[in-house]
Amino acid sequence: MKPTPAGWPRLSSAVFYDSAAEAIPWLCKAFGFEVQLRVDGDDGSVVHSQLTYGEALIMVSEGGEGSARSASASRCAAPRAWAAPTRRA
Incomplete structure (x- = not known):
């Protein structure tokens, strides 16, 4: 595998939530993400x-549901919490 170009992240992905404004602090607290950039729309929604x-x-x-993105993009369910299956003895 080729090395990642200088300045590029090793992982780059996008996720969409019904309320990104609520999801962002949860992602930071639960997983340790840090906010690098946040762009809010006039209506208080997170545009990016x-x-x-x-x-x-x-x-x-x-x-x-009802967001500008949902009207123009393919339908995508908001991520849900999940747990790895437990092993039975």
Whole structure:
């Protein structure tokens, strides 16, 4: 595998939430992400944000029911909490 170009994150992804304004602090507290950039819309929605974790970068914005993105983009369910299956003895 080729090395990552200088200045580029090793991971770059986007996630959409019904309320990114609520999800961003939760992601920071739960997983240790840091807010690098946040752009709020006139209505208080998060138009774009960038969260970092080490060399990783994720973009978080609104994508739920009634958002501008949901009308123009393909439908995407908001991420849900999940737990790894437990092993049975």
